[in-house]
Amino acid sequence: MPTLTNLTTSISNSQINDGYNLNLTATGLCTSPRNASCATFSNSTTGNIINPVRSARLSTKLSKEIKYGRVEVTAKMPAGDWILSSMRLIPANNTYGEWPRSGSIDIMQLRGNDKTYPAGGRDIFTSTLHWGVSRLADRFWKTTRGRQIRHTDFTKGFHTFGIEWTKDYIFTYHNGRTYSVLWVGFLQQSLWNLGQFSNNGTLHPNPWAGSGNNNAPFDQPFYLSLSVQVGATSKIT
Structure with a gap:
């Protein structure tokens, strides 16, 4: 649960603004x-x-990893402006390099804002695969989907958010496998080909070339991370 720094530490209001290491x-x-x-x-x-x-x-880093299988989390989301809740799978080892070369999976990401918030409030969550040759070339926009519920929101009760992950596909779902949110298949083409990583006609080096797998970088062990973030200066996608 988020807490105020000046109420849960010895750091004072004045030190928050100046003079504290x-x-x-x-x-x-x-x-x-x-x-x-x-x-x-x-x-x-x-x-x-x-x-x-x-x-x-909260994370399972150093205690539990998964490579292919199913993960489900049942939770009730927090409400409030500037709150961002996330359920992620993060690579246990940066086998292909720093993010997003080694990938990450947002099973669920949800703002706590009211549903009138222009970028989407607590009535809609998104599932995203992050992958690319650099931070500026993250191809998340090719593998992002959202799910919206009507007449209520995700803070009113408990919901189950899940992912099924194999060598051939990744898909996320809401309250059971029947309600698919994001589906990404790897049988027809690799993520490298899907990404079309070129810069002024020059093709970037393929960080996943040695893997031999169409689903790279999602062919390595990942761990689960559950987080509640408050406030940010970076763009939320």
Whole structure:
């Protein structure tokens, strides 16, 4: 559950804005391989602040991985502006390189905003495969689908969000396999061919060339991550 930083830590309101050095690596609480993700310094001159809201992520990293199979999560989503809930499969090892070369799967991503929010509120969720040769060439837009419910939203009760993943296809579903959301098949062509990765007529090197699999990078073990994020400055897709 998200909490206010000034109520759940010793960091004061003034320190959130200026003069506080937060270093989770030094305290042994850093869970990221990147030190830059776990350390920051609040400075009112530069506008760098400590996040005023803390939120959490639960994951099976280092404890449980999956390569092909079925995953289901039953949950009731939180309501509120600036809240983003996600259920993801993340590569256990960056076999093909940094994201999105090694891929990631959004089983479910949902904003907590009211349904009147122009970009979509808590009455619609999306399922997405992220894959590409670089961050700027993430071909998620080729493999994204949404599901909307009417007369209610996903915060009013419990729903089951699932994924079925094989070497031949990936599909996500809502409240049972009958209600398919996203379907991506790999029998007809590889993701490399689907992506059409060219830049001014120059073809990018294929990071998945040595795999021999049409579904690469989704041919490696992934772990499950459940998160609730609050606030952001980056674009939500």
